[in-house]
Amino acid sequence: MSEHEANIDKIQNLLQSDQEEERLGALRLIDRKDPEPYKLLLFFAFGDSSWRVRKEATEVFLTFPKIESYIDELILCLYSEDNAGLRNTAVELLIRLGRLSVPALIREITSTDHDVRKFALDILGEIPDERSIPGMIKALNDQDSNVRAAAAENLGKLGASEAVTPLLEAMSTPDLLFRFTILEALGQIDASVPVDRLLEYSDDKLLKKALLDCLGRVGDAEAIPFLVKSLSDEMKNVREAAVLALGKISLQAQDFLGNVLGIRSDESFSNSVAELLQDGKPAVQKAAISLLSCIGNKGSVSTLLGLIDNPDLREDAVNALI
Secondary structure (H helix, E strand, O other), rough: OHHHHHHHHHHHHHHHHHHHHHHHHOOOOOOOOOHHHHHHHHHHHHHHOOOOHHHHHHHHHHHOHHHHHHHHHHHHHHOOOHHHHHHHHHHHHHHHOOHHHHHHHHHHOOOHHHOOOOOOOHHHHHOOHHHHHHHHHHOOOOOOOOHHHHHHHHHHHHHHHHHHHHHHHOOOOOOOOHHHHHHHHHHOOOOOOOOOHHHHOOOHHHHHHHHHHHHHHHHHHHHHHHHHHHHOOOOHHHHHHHHHHHHOOOOOOOOOOHHOOOOOOOHHHHHHHOOOOOOHHHHHHHHHHHHHHHHHHHHHHHHHHHOOOOOOOOOHHHHHHH
């Protein structure tokens, strides 16, 4: 037996040891200049029960020359249903290989294994590359609900403006969690979103908060009546989401002040905003103060004056009064 073969046998035996330190030591014996003979041993270590061993194996692997030649074998690890450690290591490596992984991962979007399809989409969502977008858009119609949600989520992560229309069309799918994910994705994409298409879901009570959050990011003056109406909603989290959305839109919507002034005489509106100042989150309170400054009626002035003694809100209240 040659010295090289003896070293491989030694590493193989150590990797099967019950002692974590011995398994770690085995990985340090690998010849990084000639990795091919050690490939199977390294992939075995990718599935080790110890995260330290898996991490060491990952770092050793990343030093190999021509590492892109192993991508297909890493993809195969995603199919290992009985070893979560192996799958997780493969996911990490494919993400760290970045754009080199993209072509192989795009192929896996149409895998017969729904778990692998989802893995592929989630990994691609961590790698900014426009080549992924067409496959992700097609996956919005996947038969598996988790895969559809992954497609929507990762289109949002990539900020895919060309996905706005397909995402809006996918909202017609009667899947509440999918719709939640779509609204979150639309809110992340820096592109114009037709507000009227979103308002089609304004009567869905379960979806209301998510819709308000989305409108706060992509809405315009067209959304203001719905946001104002939501300030009187029976659910506190909906009221908070509405005032936060109005606060964000006030910074970008044309004629925001004109739209709000049209309802300044509505005392119930002023009261709804004022109530959010009580036991509210700091961001909600600041948004409410900003909105009160736009309303500018006697009730809002009185409310703002009452905040002068609050050290946390004093500066915002004074600015609003001015």
